Structures are given as structure tokens and as C-alpha cells.
Amino acid sequence: MPTPPYRLIADELRRRILSGELAPGDTVPGENALVAQYSVAAETARKALGVLAAEGLTEARRGSGTRVREFRPILRQATKRLAAAQWAQGRSIWQADLDQRPMSVDSLTVTEQPCPEHVAAALGLEPTEPVWVRDRRYLVEGQAVMLSTSYLPARLVAGSAITAPDPGPGGIYARLAELGLGPVRFREQVRARMPLPDEAAALGLALGAPVVLIVRYAYSEDGLPVEVNEMVLDASRYLLEWEFPA
Amino acid sequence: MPTPPYRLIADELRRRILSGELAPGDTVPGENALVAQYSVAAETARKALGVLAAEGLTEARRGSGTRVREFRPILRQATKRLAAAQWAQGRSIWQADLDQRPMSVDSLTVTEQPCPEHVAAALGLEPTEPVWVRDRRYLVEGQAVMLSTSYLPARLVAGSAITAPDPGPGGIYARLAELGLGPVRFREQVRARMPLPDEAAALGLALGAPVVLIVRYAYSEDGLPVEVNEMVLDASRYLLEWEFPA
DNA sequence: GAGTGGTCTAGACCACATT
DNA sequence: ATGTGGTCTAGACCACTCA
Structure with missing residues (x-):
């Protein structure tokens, strides 16, 4: 059972967030960018972004974009x-x-x-x-x-x-x-x-x-x-x- | 902004779970059942079930079905x-x-x-x-x-x-x-x-x-x-x- | 084998924010 | 106006479980 594309994309984005390459507040590549970069359907790119949001790593804002969340407890x-x-x-x-x-x-x-x-x-x-x-x-x-x-x-x-x-x-x-x-x-x-x-x-x-x-x-x-x-x-x-x- | 169908379906299922109508271990209505009952596309029904899973209320098993989770701490x-x-x-x-x-x-x-x-x-x-x-x-x-x-x-x-x-x-x-x-x-x-x-x-x-x-x-x-x-x-x-x- | 969930696509319309 | 995310559809293929 190979890892589905949406997970691979999510894994890559997660890696960039956890490594600090994408810092809190930074904008994450959006649907269109991912569609172009990975040659997948828009829904698949969305699903990848949904994984990160569900993990609490990012926060999506309609019209604006998706950003890396910060943890200031x-x-x-x-x-x-x-x-x-x-x-x-x-x-x-x-x-x-x-x-x-x-x-x-x-x-x-x-x-x-x-x-x-x-x-x-x-x-x-x-x-x-x-x-x-x-x-x-x-x-x-x-x-x-x-x-x-x-x-x-x-x-x-x-x-x-x-x-x-x-x-x-x-x-x-x-x-x-x-x-x-x-x-x-x-x-x-x-x-x-x-x-x-x-x-x-x-x-x-x-x-x-x-x-x-x-x-x-x-x-x-x-x-x-x-x-x-x-x-x-x-x-x-x-x-x-x-x-x-x- | 009316509540989207997948949320309405999720809300209804959640209500039935929290009220005890669907008890821990019970099987939740599946994709096909929801498609028939609510006249929506399969993806929409899936999304509703996904909401409950993401809330930790249910657990899906491929080939089997989706069941209500139990909390035994x-x-x-x-x-x-x-x-x-x-x-x-x-x-x-x-x-x-x-x-x-x-x-x-x-x-x-x-x-x-x-x-x-x-x-x-x-x-x-x-x-x-x-x-x-x-x-x-x-x-x-x-x-x-x-x-x-x-x-x-x-x-x-x-x-x-x-x-x-x-x-x-x-x-x-x-x-x-x-x-x-x-x-x-x-x-x-x-x-x-x-x-x-x-x-x-x-x-x-x-x-x-x-x-x-x-x-x-x-x-x-x-x-x-x-x-x-x-x-x-x-x-x-x-x-x-x-x-x-x- | 029939039914279940898991994934993907291509295209569509909408709401919202920024320019 | 353009681009962003949010939702929906219809159809497809796959993997798994259970009778």
C-alpha cells in the first residue's frame, strides 16, 4: 500500500514547517501552487493542506492564504x-x-x-x-x-x-x-x-x-x-x- | 452563509451519538446509507463521516464499517x-x-x-x-x-x-x-x-x-x-x- | 461476491480578502 | 479583478472484510 499522494505532499510541507524553513506566520504554498508543483487535482492538493490544518500546524483564511500557526502558551x-x-x-x-x-x-x-x-x-x-x-x-x-x-x-x-x-x-x-x-x-x-x-x-x-x-x-x-x-x-x-x- | 450539507449530516449523526441513541460499538450509517437518505454525492457523505472521525467520536475500518468509539480512560x-x-x-x-x-x-x-x-x-x-x-x-x-x-x-x-x-x-x-x-x-x-x-x-x-x-x-x-x-x-x-x- | 471505506479526477460555483 | 480557500458532483478504481 503505497503512501497516497496527498500524504506525501502533506509530509513534505510538514517537514518544512517543523524544520523551521516555514516559520510561524509564513504563508504555506496554496492549492494552485501544489497543483502545479505535484501535478495533482485541486481536491488532492486541498486534502494535503487539510491534513496540516487538522494537525494544528496551519491555519487557513479564505481569500487570504494558509499560514503556519504559532504556539505561545x-x-x-x-x-x-x-x-x-x-x-x-x-x-x-x-x-x-x-x-x-x-x-x-x-x-x-x-x-x-x-x-x-x-x-x-x-x-x-x-x-x-x-x-x-x-x-x-x-x-x-x-x-x-x-x-x-x-x-x-x-x-x-x-x-x-x-x-x-x-x-x-x-x-x-x-x-x-x-x-x-x-x-x-x-x-x-x-x-x-x-x-x-x-x-x-x-x-x-x-x-x-x-x-x-x-x-x-x-x-x-x-x-x-x-x-x-x-x-x-x-x-x-x-x-x-x-x-x-x- | 448557510450550513453546508456535510455539516448538517455530521451534526445529526453527532446528536444521535451524544444522546446515546448510537452507543459505543454501534455501527454508524455508512456512505451508501447517507447518500440514499440525504440525496448527496458519495464524497459529501464521506466528508460528513470524516468530521465525526476527526472529532474522535467514530472509528472507520475498511471493509467493515464505521463504529462509535468508546472512552474508557x-x-x-x-x-x-x-x-x-x-x-x-x-x-x-x-x-x-x-x-x-x-x-x-x-x-x-x-x-x-x-x-x-x-x-x-x-x-x-x-x-x-x-x-x-x-x-x-x-x-x-x-x-x-x-x-x-x-x-x-x-x-x-x-x-x-x-x-x-x-x-x-x-x-x-x-x-x-x-x-x-x-x-x-x-x-x-x-x-x-x-x-x-x-x-x-x-x-x-x-x-x-x-x-x-x-x-x-x-x-x-x-x-x-x-x-x-x-x-x-x-x-x-x-x-x-x-x-x-x- | 457484495458491501465497506480510501483515494483520485475534472470541472463547477461560491465566499471572501487583497490589490 | 484576481486569487484564495470551501463546497459539491459524478464517476472511477482500489483494498479490505465478511458471509
């Missing part, structure tokens, strides 16, 4: 309190090129709802017990990079500033602490997969861009879960980090 | 020593369906090499100082699920069992401890992206399956990095977990 340090200077020795393999632009929030909504089934089990609630839901979207320079949905049991947080759009200084964890529920431990579970259409739309994702799903469980001193936070991240924009003792 | 608990029973309260949103089959290793190689540039900086080594490289592939029931490459400075580990294929009881961390380099802290950095062709081949990945990259840095009591471990995981097979204090 935001460093998310989940355990940053532990990241003492003494452990800073040893560079990161990826850390060269970090996106340091400030992050903002748009479309924040805070509502009281019956608890979704899958969250109820995690919070130890009855199926439709009320929860406060905090929904937000994070942007970097107008570009959405993360969606976040927090669930907090209504019977624990009712009447607190947690139910207000602005929970005040220190955020909801400071308010939880004031209620004697101060989270003392977190558990984060992480998956990666291709986005569903609505996720792709909400994050403005290019083709071939996977998402990272993080679910954070916050526990109080009693060992009770007090918050579940579901996050959806544009994988191409994030470098995630955890530190922990042996 | 392996739970990787990076900080499992911390996962005391007291914090076990609160179920996971995803934990319902874990893959509990045993993991095995094949194609283990241990060699001494000049240190690759990107690793040298992380280990604080001169550009081509020698390192021992431990390369392995992990399987679950014959299916590759993870690739792992460990780098250890030769001047630290030369002569120890770390340079042998079988490092003995407790693995390389036990040997490092005996050398007074026992890792006391770890840092893990995580990314997700689409696989390169060689990664896809080594892991036997289906189309539309992203990979998760993990780089683990192990630090000795002195704060010196003693190991860098680069891992490539089949994202569809893993659920990653970290626990940490507030």
Missing part, C-alpha cells in the same frame, strides 16, 4: 504556592515563548439552578438540589482561551457574596474560608479531546485544535467537596503545570 | 500518595468507566547518548554532556497507550542499576535515593496537541485522536534536577489527576 501553575524559588532550577523544555498578556473575563453569569446530575454525585448532593452556578469566559486580547463553570451547593453559600457577580477581594475561595469552608485541598482531573461544535464556537477554535478539560474539586477541612469547577481550555494556548512532593 | 494519579481516603468523598464526573486492565512495557531501550539540546537546559547540563536515556512504550492489552523517554545525567548515575534495563525493586527512583539523589519533589508540565505521524504510528492512534504531552522534572534535596521524563499519551485513553493543598 499561557502558563497555568495550578500549585504555584509550592513553586518556591529553590525549585526553580532547571528550565522548562517549552517555557521559552510564554504569552504574558493579561487575561480578562467577559460574559460572567451567576445563577441558582437545580444541580446537573453529573455534578450532584461529585458534590454529594441529592439529584436536583439547588446549586449556584458561576459561568465565565476568559480572554487574552479579545481571544477566548478558556470557559469555566463553577458549581457550589446553595445550602452552603446562600446569602454570601459568592452569589454576587463580584464576590469581592480574594474571590470565592476567600468567601468560602469566611464561611468555615475554606478549601484546604484541591483535586484536578484532566482530559484532552477534540472540541464539540459549540465549544469550538465559544472559543473561536481553528480546525485541528484540541481542547483540554479540567475539573477541579475543592475540599473543605471536613473532607467535604464544596465546589466543582469545569473548565474548557484551548489546548494550543495553554501549558499546564503541577508541582508536588515525592 | 486509564486513571493516572500523579500525586496518589496524597490521595488519602478522607479526601475520597465526592465522586468524579468521569470516573464511572475506568480501564482497569494491567499495563505492560515493550520495546525498552537504555542507552548512553549526548544530551539533546532542549533537555540539557532543563537538566542544567553542558550542551552535549552524556546522559542515560531510558525509552519505553506502555501497552494495555497489546494496544500502545504511552511512550516515555527518561533522561538522567551520566555523571550522576554512571555505574548504578539505572543504566541497566531492569533497575531493580522500586525502579529508578529507588536507585536515585540510594545515590543520595532521591527525588523529593516533582514538577509536571502538560500540553495537548494533535500527534505527528510518527507518534500516531507508535501509538496506533485513530484519526482525530489528540495526544497529551507530559514532561516531568524530578528534583533532589538540593533543588537540582536529576531526571527529565518526556511522555506522550494517547489522550483518549487517559484521565489525569493531581491533588494538592491550598
Whole structure:
């Protein structure tokens, strides 16, 4: 089974991208160029370009052309309190090129709802017990990079500033602490997969861009879960980090 | 800009999959069925099926058909020593369906090499100082699920069992401890992206399956990095977990 | 052998961006 | 206006699986 032409073309273009011959931002040879160069039908050239786009290496813009994408990740340090200077020795393999632009929030909504089934089990609630839901979207320079949905049991947080759009200084964890529920431990579970259409739309994702799903469980001193936070991240924009003792 | 037919067809099939009407393992309507049902050309029907495959929802097999994929993740608990029973309260949103089959290793190689540039900086080594490289592939029931490459400075580990294929009881961390380099802290950095062709081949990945990259840095009591471990995981097979204090 | 997915072609029309 | 990518068609050949 010989390698089909569209793959050979894709392989060649990929090689040129990974070798740096085609740098981030550069325009990749278009359909017409490939048709002329390799003597194939336009559809075949398109398919080759589609492979690169699906791999997340390029980004096509109608009317303009196809360009090499760049990877400038935001460093998310989940355990940053532990990241003492003494452990800073040893560079990161990826850390060269970090996106340091400030992050903002748009479309924040805070509502009281019956608890979704899958969250109820995690919070130890009855199926439709009320929860406060905090929904937000994070942007970097107008570009959405993360969606976040927090669930907090209504019977624990009712009447607190947690139910207000602005929970005040220190955020909801400071308010939880004031209620004697101060989270003392977190558990984060992480998956990666291709986005569903609505996720792709909400994050403005290019083709071939996977998402990272993080679910954070916050526990109080009693060992009770007090918050579940579901996050959806544009994988191409994030470098995630955890530190922990042996 | 009306939604093109191939997307409408894909949307409908996706709905049926996500609603559970088409369960994991079920056969999805094929090209011919879609051509007949929607009165479109075969290529258009194929493209619709291609969308689902690229989203990782289905898996096509030549001669057989296209089936709904299943997600049975392996739970990787990076900080499992911390996962005391007291914090076990609160179920996971995803934990319902874990893959509990045993993991095995094949194609283990241990060699001494000049240190690759990107690793040298992380280990604080001169550009081509020698390192021992431990390369392995992990399987679950014959299916590759993870690739792992460990780098250890030769001047630290030369002569120890770390340079042998079988490092003995407790693995390389036990040997490092005996050398007074026992890792006391770890840092893990995580990314997700689409696989390169060689990664896809080594892991036997289906189309539309992203990979998760993990780089683990192990630090000795002195704060010196003693190991860098680069891992490539089949994202569809893993659920990653970290626990940490507030 | 019938049915399935995988690839290719030649030609067509459209939407959009740049000049 | 020209060139770019996005979609569709009708027909073809191949490789594989399954009954």
C-alpha cells in the first residue's frame, strides 16, 4: 500500500514547517501552487493542506492564504504556592515563548439552578438540589482561551457574596474560608479531546485544535467537596503545570 | 452563509451519538446509507463521516464499517500518595468507566547518548554532556497507550542499576535515593496537541485522536534536577489527576 | 461476491480578502 | 479583478472484510 499522494505532499510541507524553513506566520504554498508543483487535482492538493490544518500546524483564511500557526502558551501553575524559588532550577523544555498578556473575563453569569446530575454525585448532593452556578469566559486580547463553570451547593453559600457577580477581594475561595469552608485541598482531573461544535464556537477554535478539560474539586477541612469547577481550555494556548512532593 | 450539507449530516449523526441513541460499538450509517437518505454525492457523505472521525467520536475500518468509539480512560494519579481516603468523598464526573486492565512495557531501550539540546537546559547540563536515556512504550492489552523517554545525567548515575534495563525493586527512583539523589519533589508540565505521524504510528492512534504531552522534572534535596521524563499519551485513553493543598 | 471505506479526477460555483 | 480557500458532483478504481 503505497503512501497516497496527498500524504506525501502533506509530509513534505510538514517537514518544512517543523524544520523551521516555514516559520510561524509564513504563508504555506496554496492549492494552485501544489497543483502545479505535484501535478495533482485541486481536491488532492486541498486534502494535503487539510491534513496540516487538522494537525494544528496551519491555519487557513479564505481569500487570504494558509499560514503556519504559532504556539505561545499561557502558563497555568495550578500549585504555584509550592513553586518556591529553590525549585526553580532547571528550565522548562517549552517555557521559552510564554504569552504574558493579561487575561480578562467577559460574559460572567451567576445563577441558582437545580444541580446537573453529573455534578450532584461529585458534590454529594441529592439529584436536583439547588446549586449556584458561576459561568465565565476568559480572554487574552479579545481571544477566548478558556470557559469555566463553577458549581457550589446553595445550602452552603446562600446569602454570601459568592452569589454576587463580584464576590469581592480574594474571590470565592476567600468567601468560602469566611464561611468555615475554606478549601484546604484541591483535586484536578484532566482530559484532552477534540472540541464539540459549540465549544469550538465559544472559543473561536481553528480546525485541528484540541481542547483540554479540567475539573477541579475543592475540599473543605471536613473532607467535604464544596465546589466543582469545569473548565474548557484551548489546548494550543495553554501549558499546564503541577508541582508536588515525592 | 448557510450550513453546508456535510455539516448538517455530521451534526445529526453527532446528536444521535451524544444522546446515546448510537452507543459505543454501534455501527454508524455508512456512505451508501447517507447518500440514499440525504440525496448527496458519495464524497459529501464521506466528508460528513470524516468530521465525526476527526472529532474522535467514530472509528472507520475498511471493509467493515464505521463504529462509535468508546472512552474508557486509564486513571493516572500523579500525586496518589496524597490521595488519602478522607479526601475520597465526592465522586468524579468521569470516573464511572475506568480501564482497569494491567499495563505492560515493550520495546525498552537504555542507552548512553549526548544530551539533546532542549533537555540539557532543563537538566542544567553542558550542551552535549552524556546522559542515560531510558525509552519505553506502555501497552494495555497489546494496544500502545504511552511512550516515555527518561533522561538522567551520566555523571550522576554512571555505574548504578539505572543504566541497566531492569533497575531493580522500586525502579529508578529507588536507585536515585540510594545515590543520595532521591527525588523529593516533582514538577509536571502538560500540553495537548494533535500527534505527528510518527507518534500516531507508535501509538496506533485513530484519526482525530489528540495526544497529551507530559514532561516531568524530578528534583533532589538540593533543588537540582536529576531526571527529565518526556511522555506522550494517547489522550483518549487517559484521565489525569493531581491533588494538592491550598 | 457484495458491501465497506480510501483515494483520485475534472470541472463547477461560491465566499471572501487583497490589490 | 484576481486569487484564495470551501463546497459539491459524478464517476472511477482500489483494498479490505465478511458471509
